[in-house]
Amino acid sequence: MTFWLLLTVNSITFGGLLFLLSAGFSLIFGLMRIPNLTHGSLFMLGAYFGATFAAGYAGIGLNFWVAAVVSALLVAVFGGLIERLLLRRLPGEQLAQVLVTLGISFMIADLCLMGWGGDPISVATPSWLAGFARLGPLVFPIYRLAVILLAIVVAIVLWLMLDRTRLGAMIRAGVDDPEMARVVGIRVSGLFTIVFALGAGLAGFAGMIGTPILSVYPGLDQDMLPLALVVVILGGTGSLLGSFVGSMIIGLIYNFGQALLPELAYFVLFLPMLLVLVLLPQGLFGRQVP
Amino acid sequence: MAMHRRTLLKSLGISAALATVKAPYVHAQGAAFKLGLLTVKTGPLAQGGIQMEQGTVTYLKEKNYTFAGRKVEFISADTGGNPAGAKTKAQELVEREHVDVILGPLAAFELLAITDYIAQAKTPLLSLAAAEDLTQRRPNPYYLRASATSAQAMHPMADYAAKEMKLKRIMTISEDFAFGYEQMGGFQQTFEDNGGKIVKKLWPPIVTPDYTPYLAQISDCDGVCQGFAGSNPLRFMKQYADFGLKLPVVGGETAGDDALLRSLGDEAIGMYSCCPYTIDLDTDSNKRFIAAMQKDYGVDPGFYAAGLYVSCQVVEAGLQATGGKPDDKQAFMKALKSVSLAETPRGPIKFDHFGNVIGDFYVRRCERSGGKLVNKTVKTYKNVSQFWTYDEQKFLAQPVYSRDFPPLKN
Numbered sequence: 047m048t049f050w051l052l053l054t055v056n057s058i059t060f061g062g063l064l065f066l067l068s069a070g071f072s073l074i075f076g077l078m079r080i081p082n083l084t085h086g087s088l089f090m091l092g093a094y095f096g097a098t099f100a101a102g103y104a105g106i107g108l109n110f111w112v113a114a115v116v117s118a119l120l121v122a123v124f125g126g127l128i129e130r131l132l133l134r135r136l137p138g139e140q141l142a143q144v145l146v147t148l149g150i151s152f153m154i155a156d157l158c159l160m161g162w163g164g165d166p167i168s169v170a171t172p173s174w175l176a177g178f179a180r181l182g183p184l185v186f187p188i189y190r191l192a193v194i195l196l197a198i199v200v201a202i203v204l205w206l207m208l209d210r211t212r213l214g215a216m217i218r219a220g221v222d223d224p225e226m227a228r229v230v231g232i233r234v235s236g237l238f239t240i241v242f243a244l245g246a247g248l249a250g251f252a253g254m255i256g257t258p259i260l261s262v263y264p265g266l267d268q269d270m271l272p273l274a275l276v277v278v279i280l281g282g283t284g285s286l287l288g289s290f291v292g293s294m295i296i297g298l299i300y301n302f303g304q305a306l307l308p309e310l311a312y313f314v315l316f317l318p319m320l321l322v323l324v325l326l327p328q329g330l331f332g333r334q335v336p
Numbered sequence: 337m338a339m340h341r342r343t344l345l346k347s348l349g350i351s352a353a354l355a356t357v358k359a360p361y362v363h364a365q366g367a368a369f370k371l372g373l374l375t376v377k378t379g380p381l382a383q384g385g386i387q388m389e390q391g392t393v394t395y396l397k398e399k400n401y402t403f404a405g406r407k408v409e410f411i412s413a414d415t416g417g418n419p420a421g422a423k424t425k426a427q428e429l430v431e432r433e434h435v436d437v438i439l440g441p442l443a444a445f446e447l448l449a450i451t452d453y454i455a456q457a458k459t460p461l462l463s464l465a466a467a468e469d470l471t472q473r474r475p476n477p478y479y480l481r482a483s484a485t486s487a488q489a490m491h492p493m494a495d496y497a498a499k500e501m502k503l504k505r506i507m508t509i510s511e512d513f514a515f516g517y518e519q520m521g522g523f524q525q526t527f528e529d530n531g532g533k534i535v536k537k538l539w540p541p542i543v544t545p546d547y548t549p550y551l552a553q554i555s556d557c558d559g560v561c562q563g564f565a566g567s568n569p570l571r572f573m574k575q576y577a578d579f580g581l582k583l584p585v586v587g588g589e590t591a592g593d594d595a596l597l598r599s600l601g602d603e604a605i606g607m608y609s610c611c612p613y614t615i616d617l618d619t620d621s622n623k624r625f626i627a628a629m630q631k632d633y634g635v636d637p638g639f640y641a642a643g644l645y646v647s648c649q650v651v652e653a654g655l656q657a658t659g660g661k662p663d664d665k666q667a668f669m670k671a672l673k674s675v676s677l678a679e680t681p682r683g684p685i686k687f688d689h690f691g692n693v694i695g696d697f698y699v700r701r702c703e704r705s706g707g708k709l710v711n712k713t714v715k716t717y718k719n720v721s722q723f724w725t726y727d728e729q730k731f732l733a734q735p736v737y738s739r740d741f742p743p744l745k746n
Contacts, residue, residue, distance in 0.1 A: 048552075049552050049553065052548070053548070053549060053552055056546070056548040056552075060546055060548075155378070156378060159378060159382055163383075163386070164382035164383030164384075164385070165567075165596075165598070165599050166383070166567035166570045166571075166596075166599050167599060168570055168574060168600070170601065171578075178578065178579065178580045185579060185580045187578040187579065189578070190578075258574075259545075259546065259574075259575070259578075260545050260571060261567065261570050261574065261599075263380065263383075263567035264380050264382050264383075265379060265380030265543075265567075269543050269545055273545075300549075301546075301549045302549070303549075304544070304549040304550070305549035305550070305553065308538070308540065308541075311540075311541055312541065
């Protein structure tokens with residue numbers, strides 16, 4: 047009983063972390079149709095920045111949450127630059143975009159290895175969230191419960207932004223029909239930079255939020271990217287609800303798949319992606335791409 | 337390194353031609369002794385790979401790049417941590433650089449990719465990679481292992497867990513690949529021979545961001561044996577502590593590597609690990625080695641750096657024995673296998689007739705001392721061979737340790 051309960055709660059936490067990672071990926075893919083293969087690297091970069099600030103750099107040690115926000119901002123700026131300087135030059139050329147983003151991810155991996163070395167770095171859980179909660183027979187780390195809350199807060203903020211603000215309306219218009227949006231006077235190219243930076247920043251933020259659980263090490267980028275891909279393909283691109291539901295489903299499949307069928311852990315993880323691609327190419331909540 | 341790559345590119349055409357013709361290569365009088373290293377400087381295995389190169393260079397510097405009166409030329413190649421890369425770089429070292437000895441590679445699957453080629457090219461190879469059968473049931477005459485087989489440290493660890501820690505029921509968890517199977521197989525065999533019982537064996541994939549699905553299955557036991565490598569021990573121990581698990585943890589050389597301690601936190605306190613090298617071995621040779629590593633690289637050496645440092649000592653001693661002439665490969669190989677050293681950072685070593693090391697193994701307990709984590713040796717097992725206390729013939733007659741061998745007794 048405890049076993050099932052523990053795995054269920056953990057599925058939701060892991061889903062929360064996946065949502066933070068994949069929401070930006072989904073927005074970028076939905077609006078710009080760019081399969082951004084640097085997304086895992088942005089996650090790792092956020093984790094490295096955050097870990098460095100939290101540990102103290104040049105005599106200034108930041109609070110865990112401040113470090114997370116600062117590293118998210120840095121990664122957002124970095125993402126904005128990638129869009130402005132590189133991807134802008136390759137409109138509509140998906141193959142070129144895939145190759146460029148893949149290339150950048152390799153470069154980031156090597157630069158991180160140069161800068162931070164090969165040793166894994168762990169980040170201490172913020173002290174007021176350390177320890178574990180007891181719910182009957184169940185023992186569960188408090189920090190992971192906080193990650194669920196955080197994912198829900200981020201989801202609500204993103205939803206309000208997309209649903210209730212002018213910027214959100216423009217982004218939705220751009221996702222639905224970029225040509226028509228241009229015709230009615232929306233600067234879609236400006237939106238691209240904002241969305242890319244926002245997506246990158248979210249990935250960087252998720253990276254730091256993930257460090258007390260995952261730590262940060264060379265190769266973290268390649269571990270996380272497939273998870274973001276599978277979430278977005280399952281949930282549908284450009285859909286916030288899709289990312290959220292997709293993350294939770296993948297969280298469940300990941301946890302129960304590994305516990306019950308460890309030999310088939312990856313098979314089970316990617317099977318729903320295959321089925322969705324074959325039967326429902328736009329994903330569970332995605333819109334038909336024109 | 338950069339220089340070397342550039343020259344390589346320029347002469348790519350020429351080298352390809354040379355390689356196909358296989359021009360006989362003769363050492364000029366006074367030519368340098370060429371030492372090649374296959375290591376990993378990029379990707380997830382880089383932590384160990386970088387330490388391998390640091391350990392090698394530390395020894396070369398100490399000897400002023402001179403072995404047995406001959407100048408040593410050091411050529412380092414990055415395999416990228418994959419079998420195809422290992423094969424390409426091994427060929428490059430042999431056919432283009434004409435190295436006399438190859439050190440490395442790091443991982444068992446890299447070693448398996450090049451073992452046949454090495455035997456055919458007759459180039460002595462000294463690697464840390466633990467693939468058991470290369471010094472057991474499928475021996476490669478040109479292969480020498482100065483570190484340990486996968487199970488070599490796990491036999492004494494299991495002995496200690498059963499006899500000194502008085503553990504009775506243990507659950508094992510390790511990566512789902514050969515190194516994990518071989519470690520846990522060795523642990524199981526010795527632990528069960530001493531009256532213990534392995535309750536369950538868990539095999540998470542190499543890439544497992546979250547170990548919770550496995551941690552949730554730990555129950556009905558009084559201890560856990562983990563065989564993780566690379567950066568995985570760090571994540572496993574953190575998550576183990578996060579879930580409030582308090583059972584004692586034991587592990588092997590990669591699980592409790594000294595070089596990993598600076599990345600670990602309080603969650604590692606109390607963990608036991610058995611390793612062919614320990615940083616607290618109080619000998620002159622070890623102190624010299626540690627001081628040099630700390631001075632040049634600002635890091636504590638671990639098992640990977642020490643393994644390569646010792647391998648270099650073996651190469652030097654072998655070269656000395658042949659009077660500085662490595663060209664007769666069979667004689668050189670024989671000399672290498674006959675090397676017996678009293679003073680190395682890991683203590684005295686010699687080799688068995690398969691070319692695998694016989695040396696001391698240290699069981700350590702992780703503690704916090706003076707603000708940092710240290711492994712303190714609690715027991716030293718002297719002169720441990722890859723066959724532990726088992727009869728060699730009987731040991732070789734059983735299958736190599738695997739996922740299903742020895743089977744669970746339920």
